[in-house]
Amino acid sequence: xxxxxxxxxxxxxxxxxxxAGYMRKASFWPxxxxxxxxxxxxxxxxxxxxxxxxxGMEVFRASPRQADLMIVAGRVSQKMAPVLRxxxxxMAEPKWVLAMGVCASSGGMFNNYAIVQGVDxxxxxxxxxxxxxxxxxxxxxxxLKLHDQxxxxxxxxxxxxxxxxxxxxxxxxxxxxxxxxxxx
Amino acid sequence: MSSPHEPQPxxxxxxxxxxxxxxxxxxxxxxxxxxxxxxxxxxxxxxxxVKKPTAPRFHGRHQLNRYPDGLEKCIGCELCAWACPAxxxxxxxxxxxxxxxxxxxxxxxxxxQINYLRCILCGLCIEACPTRALTMxxxxxxxxxxxxxxxxxxxxxxxxxxxxxxxPPHAMLLGEDEGDYYRGMFAPPPGDRAAAPTSxxxxxxxxxxxxxxxxxxxx
Numbered sequence: 001x002x003x004x005x006x007x008x009x010x011x012x013x014x015x016x017x018x019x020a021g022y023m024r025k026a027s028f029w030p031x032x033x034x035x036x037x038x039x040x041x042x043x044x045x046x047x048x049x050x051x052x053x054x055x056g057m058e059v060f061r062a063s064p065r066q067a068d069l070m071i072v073a074g075r076v077s078q079k080m081a082p083v084l085r086x087x088x089x090x091m092a093e094p095k096w097v098l099a100m101g102v103c104a105s106s107g108g109m110f111n112n113y114a115i116v117q118g119v120d121x122x123x124x125x126x127x128x129x130x131x132x133x134x135x136x137x138x139x140x141x142x143x144l145k146l147h148d149q150x151x152x153x154x155x156x157x158x159x160x161x162x163x164x165x166x167x168x169x170x171x172x173x174x175x176x177x178x179x180x181x182x183x184x
Numbered sequence: 185m186s187s188p189h190e191p192q193p194x195x196x197x198x199x200x201x202x203x204x205x206x207x208x209x210x211x212x213x214x215x216x217x218x219x220x221x222x223x224x225x226x227x228x229x230x231x232x233x234v235k236k237p238t239a240p241r242f243h244g245r246h247q248l249n250r251y252p253d254g255l256e257k258c259i260g261c262e263l264c265a266w267a268c269p270a271x272x273x274x275x276x277x278x279x280x281x282x283x284x285x286x287x288x289x290x291x292x293x294x295x296x297q298i299n300y301l302r303c304i305l306c307g308l309c310i311e312a313c314p315t316r317a318l319t320m321x322x323x324x325x326x327x328x329x330x331x332x333x334x335x336x337x338x339x340x341x342x343x344x345x346x347x348x349x350x351x352p353p354h355a356m357l358l359g360e361d362e363g364d365y366y367r368g369m370f371a372p373p374p375g376d377r378a379a380a381p382t383s384x385x386x387x388x389x390x391x392x393x394x395x396x397x398x399x400x401x402x403x
Binding site (some may be wrong): 008030042049050052054093102105106107108109111120126127128129130131132134135136140142144145149168 | 299306
């Protein structure tokens with residue numbers, strides 16, 4: 001059909017997007033952002049029993065400049081929110097955010113004035129992980145789902161087109177005031 | 185006052201044999217631990233490849249159970265929503281009619297939503313449920329990339345139709361009268377391999393939920 005059939009065996013063709021996605025997903029360096037009990041499970045995931053080193057992310061970076069994934073583990077208080085945003089801003093592109101646990105994802109059972117009702121009020125979140133706290137398997141599952149997302153990230157003109165499509169879809173979606181129940 | 189450079193009695197030079205032990209034997213002993221560990225069993229769980237089963241009563245995703253003829257057990261009483269400490273459950277009850285029957289009693293849960301971004305999987309809703317309609321499975325891989333997908337609707341929470349079950353709405357199909365129906369005094373429905381007539385397919389722990397792609401398409 002194309003150039004693939006004329007190549008000798010043992011030669012693999014791929015796209016720039018594919019290679020870049022593979023490189024990015026295989027070397028996540030998470031920023032240390034443990035805020036509450038979820039951080040204990042996050043630390044366990046980095047330990048020998050669950051060992052996120054299997055996915056190339058055993059180094060939890062204390063400096064946001066060297067990290068490209070922020071695992072927000074725990075409840076974010078109103079006072080912590082600007083700090084969270086600053087850490088996010090200090091991270092180098094490309095960067096992703098994983099809201100670990102119900103408190104980081106939506107405020108969880110702390111529906112009160114002290115807690116930010118989901119870190120997506122402060123930073124864009126790429127993956128929500130429910131659970132209180134989520135077990136390390138759940139965190140690894142969320143990270144693997146994020147890997148799939150990163151692997152399929154598009155570049156350049158394709159990315160711009162994807163962004164435009166997503167925006168159109170969001171504009172055409174049912175407004176929350178018309179939705180029922182918890183969607184409201 | 186003694187000068188800081190003056191040797192103190194307890195800072196005396198260690199003896200020759202102590203020095204020899206520290207410099208020659210201690211590294212060998214230390215690396216011996218490393219070496220021995222190579223022959224030990226690896227503790228790491230190969231999670232995505234090998235999924236170690238959870239404890240049998242692990243609190244995972246919820247499930248709305250059915251009677252053996254397929255009618256829903258949920259009666260729309262909202263006790264689960266009242267018990268929930270995180271306000272994660274939303275229920276709207278509605279009236280059953282003779283033509284359109286979803287549950288054996290007077291009422292059924294018309295809208296049933298659980299927000300997994302609020303739910304802390306504590307199980308208080310399970311304790312509150314008067315009909316054992318709501319139980320928990322051992323399924324835990326819940327992560328998703330938007331908030332809306334993590335609000336599970338009734339269609340995703342309902343237990344799958346086992347052989348012998350019929351999709352509601354339909355009349356109560358088993359037993360002579362209501363008493364027999366509730367007590368399970370009827371012959372097991374055809375195709376139901378569970379021999380005991382009283383046993384209902386509650387908490388089938390290994391049941392995976394409906395595929396996410398399918399429900400996204402249904403939206």
